[in-house]
Amino acid sequence: MSSLRNSGLSIKALQVEYKSGQKALGQVDFTLPEHGIYTIIGPSGSGKSTLLRAVAGLLPDYEGELLFNGKSVHDQETLIGLVPQNYGLLPWKTVRDNIRVAMKITRPVGGSREAIEADITHWLQSMGIAELAGRYPLSLSGGQQQRVAIARAFAIRPAILLLDEPFSALDAITREALQQIFLDNWLTHPATALFVTHDVEEAILLGQKIVVMPSAKHDSPEILDNTAVFAMKHEKKRDSDEFFEQSKRIRKVMLAKW
Amino acid sequence: MVKKRRLPHLLRLLFVFLCMNLVWYIAYLLMNHPILPSPGAVYEAMFHLGAKDVALNVGYSLLRIFEGVLLALLIGLLIGLLMGRSPLWNRLLDPVVYLTYPIPKIALLPVVMLFFGLGETSKVLMIMLILLFQVIISVRDGVKAIPESTYDVLTSIGASAGQKFWNVTLPGALSVILSTIRISLGTAISVLFFTEIYGTEHGMGFFIMDAWLRLDYPEMYAGIMLFSLVGFVLFLLVDVLDYKFMKWRR
Ligand SMILES: Nc1ncnc2c1ncn2[C@@H]1O[C@H](COP(=O)(O)OP(=O)(O)OP(=O)(O)O)[C@@H](O)[C@H]1O
Numbered sequence: 001m002s003s004l005r006n007s008g009l010s011i012k013a014l015q016v017e018y019k020s021g022q023k024a025l026g027q028v029d030f031t032l033p034e035h036g037i038y039t040i041i042g043p044s045g046s047g048k049s050t051l052l053r054a055v056a057g058l059l060p061d062y063e064g065e066l067l068f069n070g071k072s073v074h075d076q077e078t079l080i081g082l083v084p085q086n087y088g089l090l091p092w093k094t095v096r097d098n099i100r101v102a103m104k105i106t107r108p109v110g111g112s113r114e115a116i117e118a119d120i121t122h123w124l125q126s127m128g129i130a131e132l133a134g135r136y137p138l139s140l141s142g143g144q145q146q147r148v149a150i151a152r153a154f155a156i157r158p159a160i161l162l163l164d165e166p167f168s169a170l171d172a173i174t175r176e177a178l179q180q181i182f183l184d185n186w187l188t189h190p191a192t193a194l195f196v197t198h199d200v201e202e203a204i205l206l207g208q209k210i211v212v213m214p215s216a217k218h219d220s221p222e223i224l225d226n227t228a229v230f231a232m233k234h235e236k237k238r239d240s241d242e243f244f245e246q247s248k249r250i251r252k253v254m255l256a257k258w
Numbered sequence: 259m260v261k262k263r264r265l266p267h268l269l270r271l272l273f274v275f276l277c278m279n280l281v282w283y284i285a286y287l288l289m290n291h292p293i294l295p296s297p298g299a300v301y302e303a304m305f306h307l308g309a310k311d312v313a314l315n316v317g318y319s320l321l322r323i324f325e326g327v328l329l330a331l332l333i334g335l336l337i338g339l340l341m342g343r344s345p346l347w348n349r350l351l352d353p354v355v356y357l358t359y360p361i362p363k364i365a366l367l368p369v370v371m372l373f374f375g376l377g378e379t380s381k382v383l384m385i386m387l388i389l390l391f392q393v394i395i396s397v398r399d400g401v402k403a404i405p406e407s408t409y410d411v412l413t414s415i416g417a418s419a420g421q422k423f424w425n426v427t428l429p430g431a432l433s434v435i436l437s438t439i440r441i442s443l444g445t446a447i448s449v450l451f452f453t454e455i456y457g458t459e460h461g462m463g464f465f466i467m468d469a470w471l472r473l474d475y476p477e478m479y480a481g482i483m484l485f486s487l488v489g490f491v492l493f494l495l496v497d498v499l500d501y502k503f504m505k506w507r508r
């Protein structure tokens with residue numbers, strides 16, 4: 001029983017078809033342990049966003065099962081933090097209000113005003129965007145909006161964290177800094193996380209396992225173990241032999257599947 | 259920044275206002291007839307109106323407009339929202355709106371008077387009728403124009419329908435609602451004038467027609483000026499709301 005309760009996020013025989021009847025996601029089967037983090041990499045249109053949307057409960061129908069610790073993911077008690085590919089910020093709310101709204105919805109009772117405000121400030125600071133608190137999303141750059149979306153996802157302290165290419169709009173330097181910040185934050189609050197990226201390096205840097213999605217919908221994804229690299233100190237990862245080996249392995253899978 | 263740009267705007271308005279008075283004065287000189295008094299005479303008449311009298315008439319007119327607008331907003335928001343969010347309700351109500359929209363609402367004035375008498379109810383109802391259909395249509399289109407993905411994050415964290423309404427639907431549709439109010443406010447004020455001709459002893463429409471019957475032309479013009487001022491203030495109010503709630507677009 002206890003193994004079932006702490007079994008993490010299990011995705012069983014998940015398939016998604018949109019109304020047009022065309023398959024958006026072929027068969028996906030894997031289990032992500034609780035407090036684990038997997039990265040997902042795949043060609044455009046392979047269904048990465050669709051997979052996250054299914055887990056987030058945004059698709060009305062799909063085939064297969066989505067369980068978190070033995071119960072449906074869409075149970076009220078499983079809180080899901082989502083960073084959508086389009087950032088998903090409400091344009092009519094300031095940065096601070098965007099985060100506050102999410103926090104108020106997820107913690108309706110308890111939690112004083114000051115505690116919430118302090119939390120918001122803390123997360124904005126850790127994303128390096130404290131000075132943007134009063135700005136509206138339309139006046140922010142893509143990278144700034146992404147950081148707000150990440151701050152919001154962390155701020156609600158979710159059980160499951162879903163990130164859809166959260167660093168895609170950042171320059172290389174900011175990106176590396178944020179990968180470090182993200183990992184540090186995740187290590188202190190290890191939500192069960194799925195991290196979609198199209199960057200091979202990022203996939204190796206941030207995932208305990210790497211899910212490589214196939215381009216053909218009848219194919220199933222290839223899952224590579226990455227614990228060796230993940231266990232290293234973050235600054236050392238890039239220069240290690242394991243990192244190099246891993247990226248060679250991924251490229252080989254990509255050549256075969258894409 | 260804003261203040262710097264607002265000052266020339268005010269000056270321009272003032273300049274146009276002075277020019278209009280000048281044209282008026284020239285027309286007065288050319289006509290030289292009591293039906294068109296000089297601007298000076300009208301302003302003098304305006305200052306001789308009792309403050310209490312003016313406040314009462316303006317107050318009545320404003321109250322009727324506010325009640326009408328509020329009713330139209332409440333009902334229109336409800337129906338428009340229903341049509342915007344539910345395809346079923348849209349299919350049911352769309353033909354109704356489509357068929358009733360082209361009816362000139364002012365033509366319903368006698369009907370409303372028959373059903374609701376000559377009192378306050380029929381006056382407020384007329385204003386509501388004028389605004390209602392515009393509000394319904396604009397709310398529906400405004401709600402439909404909000405991309406479905408805007409709701410995603412709130413949906414994924416389990417927000418209730420009410421929370422989605424307050425945080426997404428209403429603010430998303432607000433800009434369309436405000437511009438609709440701005441557009442239909444002019445019509446609403448005209449209709450108010452008609453409804454204030456009968457069955458009341460208060461309101462700007464009554465005041466103007468009363469002066470006209472008494473052949474007190476300066477006072478009649480003073481009434482028209484005041485009525486215009488009421489309209490102007492209402493427009494400013496919508497502008498202020500727009501400025502306050504639409505900051506995010508700038
Ligand atoms: N709302 C939708 N209606 C119909 N088809 C859709 C919809 N959203 C996505 N699809 C289709 O589903 C497939 C998978 O899309 P998805 O967005 O999941 O890809 P992705 O892997 O996230 O791609 P990218 O890397 O470009 O973000 C695509 O073929 C896409 O055309």
Ligand SMILES: [Mg+2]
Nearest residue numbers: 048049085164
């Ligand atoms: Mg995608």
